[in-house]
Amino acid sequence: MSFRIGATVLIDRNGRAIQSYSFKVKRILGCIKYVLSFLDAYKVDEIHLIIPLKGRSNRASKVLLELKDIPISTPLSVGGGVDSNSLIEITRDPYFERLIFNSAIFDNNELIEQAILKMGHQAMIASIPFILEKDLIKIYNSKMNKFIDVTENFWENLSLMFNEIILLDADAEGSKKGFNFEVFRFVNFPMDRILISGGLTKLDINKAKKMKLAGASLDNITLHSEFSIKELR
Amino acid sequence: MLVNIIDVGLGNISSIEHWAKNCQHSPKRITNASQLTNDPIIIPGVASAGEYMDRLSGLKLDKEIIRRCQSGQKIIGICLGFQIMTNYSEEDSGVRCLGLLNGTTKYIRDKKTHNGWEDFKIDTREVKHDVFFPKKVTKKVDGRVYFNHELTVELEEDVYTHILSSGIASYAFKNNIFGVQFHPEKSQQTGVDLLNLLI
Numbered sequence: 001m002s003f004r005i006g007a008t009v010l011i012d013r014n015g016r017a018i019q020s021y022s023f024k025v026k027r028i029l030g031c032i033k034y035v036l037s038f039l040d041a042y043k044v045d046e047i048h049l050i051i052p053l054k055g056r057s058n059r060a061s062k063v064l065l066e067l068k069d070i071p072i073s074t075p076l077s078v079g080g081g082v083d084s085n086s087l088i089e090i091t092r093d094p095y096f097e098r099l100i101f102n103s104a105i106f107d108n109n110e111l112i113e114q115a116i117l118k119m120g121h122q123a124m125i126a127s128i129p130f131i132l133e134k135d136l137i138k139i140y141n142s143k144m145n146k147f148i149d150v151t152e153n154f155w156e157n158l159s160l161m162f163n164e165i166i167l168l169d170a171d172a173e174g175s176k177k178g179f180n181f182e183v184f185r186f187v188n189f190p191m192d193r194i195l196i197s198g199g200l201t202k203l204d205i206n207k208a209k210k211m212k213l214a215g216a217s218l219d220n221i222t223l224h225s226e227f228s229i230k231e232l233r
Numbered sequence: 234m235l236v237n238i239i240d241v242g243l244g245n246i247s248s249i250e251h252w253a254k255n256c257q258h259s260p261k262r263i264t265n266a267s268q269l270t271n272d273p274i275i276i277p278g279v280a281s282a283g284e285y286m287d288r289l290s291g292l293k294l295d296k297e298i299i300r301r302c303q304s305g306q307k308i309i310g311i312c313l314g315f316q317i318m319t320n321y322s323e324e325d326s327g328v329r330c331l332g333l334l335n336g337t338t339k340y341i342r343d344k345k346t347h348n349g350w351e352d353f354k355i356d357t358r359e360v361k362h363d364v365f366f367p368k369k370v371t372k373k374v375d376g377r378v379y380f381n382h383e384l385t386v387e388l389e390e391d392v393y394t395h396i397l398s399s400g401i402a403s404y405a406f407k408n409n410i411f412g413v414q415f416h417p418e419k420s421q422q423t424g425v426d427l428l429n430l431l432i
Contacts, residue, residue, distance in 0.1 A: 120346075
């Protein structure tokens, strides 16, 4: 199976694509319809959509519905605060093949089990934004809106519940400064089920291929740089 | 051409509709047996076998699909739609399926899943089995297709099939029955080319 080159797209409550830099600065990128159409035309292997779904606000629900009208033929994953309400919305007509979880990883096994029942284990992705600080890994918990320490149990639980994880280098997000591969000193998860994201360069992608990782998810650079997805693959 | 898309309230109907429209076909959602026409029938994927078969049976669509299949109507099954074409699936503690293809659907060994892209190639001129491809100018599809599943079909009859190096059946074609384990609707140009080859 070939190494996958995906793209991560953040969407705000109004359905606009936004750019994020190092988890700190965000700016509006444009209409999600055009962004998805471009990525589809670029033939990325998959698109990871992060939408503020929590609480199933009317707007988030509307964004989900609007996305289903965009005629793209690229595999889609969706996340950004999936809860039991948005799970019902998503699984009603699963336009999205896979689900991305973050805060539920820490405290909501029930929701994850519910999602496995509805979508299957193959649909389960954990988003792991990380920073390395004082020779320790800290992982972002979106509910707490901060990076926290984790124990070895965290990784064990992750391997049981999730099919794949996306390791997102939060410091490098939105830049081209390179992915911090030091993170692999702390990660206990099957290598062929890991995607990396954040600050990726061509060198990083080559390294990831040599490590036999599942793939890489490009962030903003996909939309700004003129390079061939096919060549990267 | 019109294509019947089975809609039991489960499955990725919107994606299948987009796919059909991309190929210049007109999708029609089928929510009960009386709505079916004599055009090709697509059974979508992305659901679990137990719940899907329950709903098919509740709407009497299971018997109608079997009847129409036996009378030669083209049936295309995608992912779960392919799996329920077999006699039995291990999913949801065991489910009796449509039995259009002689085989069973089992969990991939070691509880592994299969996600990602694989090469796909078909040339209808090289197919020796009985498969009712429509007469077309284009007879080949060569590209890559997207897989996302944790169960796999194991066939017990000699049909036209392709088994990946991992042992997973990528597709199985028999007469008017076309089952694909991958998602052509999410396989970009290759998916469009495949639908154009099949109908």
